[in-house]
Amino acid sequence: MTFKELGLSSAILKAVEEKGYTKPSPIQEKAIPPILEGKDILASAQTGTGKTAGFTLPVLQYLSETKHPKYRPLRALVLTPTRELAAQVYDNVREYSKYVNIKSAVVFGGVNAKPQIATLRSGVDILVATPGRLLDLHDQKAVSFKRIDVLILDEADRMLDMGFVREINKLISFMPAKRQNLMFSATFSKDIKKLAEGILRNPISVEATPQNSTAKKVTHSVFKVDKSRKTEFTIKLIKDNNWNQVLIFTRTKHGANRLTQKLIKSKISAAAIHGNKSQGARTKALKNFKENSIKILVATDIAARGLDIPLLPHVINYELPNVPEDYVHRIGRTGRAGAAGEAISLVCSEEVEYQKEIEKLLNEKLKSTIVEGFEPTDTAPPKRAATQSKGSFGKKKNASNSNSSQGKKPKRKPHFKGNKSNSTSGRGRTGAPKKKRF
Template sequence: MSFDSLGLNTEILQAIEEQKYTTPTPIQQQAIPIVLSGKDLIASAQTGTGKTAGFSLPILQKLAESQAEDKKGKRPLYALILAPTRELAAQIGDNIRDYSRYLPIRSLVVFGGVSINPQMMKLRGGVDILVATPGRLLDLVQKNAVDLSTIKIFVLDEADRMLDMGFIHDIKRVITKLPKKRQNLMFSATFSDEIKKLSQSILQSPESIAVAKENSTAEQITQYVHRVDKSRKRELVSYLIGKNQWQQVLIFTRTKYGANHLAEQLTKDGIKSAAIHGNKSQGARTKALADFKSGQIRVLVATDIAARGLDIELLPYVVNYDLPQVAEDYVHRIGRTGRAQNKGQAISLVCIDELPQLKAIEKLVKMQIPELTTPGFDVNPTIKATPVKKSNQRPNKK
């Protein structure tokens, strides 16, 4: 199947071709016709499956057709896309700009952590597609800077992460501002009972698609566990990066403090690193990601919330410095690598305290993850396990 068989116009097809996309991914093949038909949709799709194009391409097609019919030149807000994090919102916005470069369409991305005034000014000038995080969107609604009553299409992206971050009440507040007659699209990597309940309150007789097994890990990702004492994790990760000449490594820690501390320690070891998390300014997060993508820094240390939605092409290595407290987050973390048919490696450093989390992860992914060993880093058998403290991080809701 090719993109031109999906009913997209020549301007969109030209933009897709310039992005070097030749064949639609499975989710694009299934989602685009459903969205074009006007039906509601709930889709199970992990990051890296091409889901952003799965909803943005047909939205652009429908908007272009709508503009052709409306000769008055009015610019009411046509589509609203809600994303859980600043990084994901920015990534969606970049994609929409790429796909709409030959269309007379205005899109805007709004999120917290930056001044609200420039966003209000751009909204006054008229916007067709708005990509937003929930907190900042509600700020703009409160200031009467945005009118949601004209929305024709509403997209809730990464709904599972929205709920994890405590956005359920914000989402419900947004929905009360939307017109009752609209098309709804919901995307989620996992389908928990809470997600199903939320979908029932938003969607009307939706079509349902799933492009990967629930909680599955990509076949092109090679997974390993490396048992190690907690006090030697930093020494081991530094050794592995140096010995194996890894050039681009995304490392996950449980806490913001842990991310900062590890980035500082690795830099002292001669491995240039930066940390991203909710306490970093948007400018600092954007710069760290750009430096990582360009190779100016070798390691990016991130918390789960900050890393959600990161789109890094050809990322070869993910390291779980700390195992996540929620097993499903393991799938999201390692899904940063092995994307678009490229191979990747995911290595988890596991101390004795984390064996219960490892057991839960292996049960979820339905496999025993093979173990790596490194001479000189044998586990001390006299160390007793202590419970892992829960992270007290609170997500930034804007």
């Protein structure tokens, strides 16, 4: 199938062709036609498979075909969990809207709000935003949601999991019941699908790949190593293999900073990216990493979503995540768009339960290796502490896995409310808003 056969306009097709894409990915092929028909979508696809274009292309076409000749109210809103993902989605929106008269913008925290306010007041058709900053701007009356036709929740599971439920509830309460809702994510747990029922109306379920699957061309390796020797082993891997671009994940911000400092002392160029870093520092670190000005980017799970790094060859789990689904998102930074990639995990005795949970999730045994000179001697028991979380939404998690772009952390088991209408079709629903609680 071609993009033209999906029903996209010539203006959108021209932008797609300039990006070098000739054939739609499975998620695009399955999602674009029903979105063009105005139907609600619940879509699940592994990261790196083209989810952003899957909703951006049809929404841009809808906006361009129904645009008012004089007025430019905000009509489409994309909510994302992190600043990095917001910026990435916005870049895609700009590129794909190159030949249509659509104005877009992005807003997120960590930067001066005044330029954002000025942009919004000048008129925007489609906005990409993180929930916290967007709610602040709405409170300042810099933006109105009264004319929203399409609401898109990107990486919805992570957004809710990061503690944005209250903000999303509030934002939705300002929107008309008559709108189309699209929910995209790399993975969806059963709990998240139940929560989706609060905002989606008779959605079409689209699943391009099995839930929690990883890219086929990503190889998985596990090295058993003592906790105290992980840094030494990481440096050995990088130097012995002459690796020039590696994304390393730690569980905590402090751990990311400490590892970065030790890498630099070993004459390996590196930078850290996490929630305590300023937006300027995060943007600079990511830019330098993409341009190969630095070899290593050390990140907490805030970077597991929204970092689009072309042809990234290696991802190292310096520490395994204590939520198995986060392993999928971490290693999803490599092996994107059909490219090969390598996912390496350093596992100490305290993390054996985390490894078992990841293997159960993937339905795959991860091959473990012991390197001569680094034979593990630790006898510490598995550290599956009181944070007994297996990815279910609403259960208490390690705070390091809840680093959001706005500094939000889950405070309680959330209830999601969504305004729903009585209609069973897509756009054009009528009826009074109905709230549903879970």
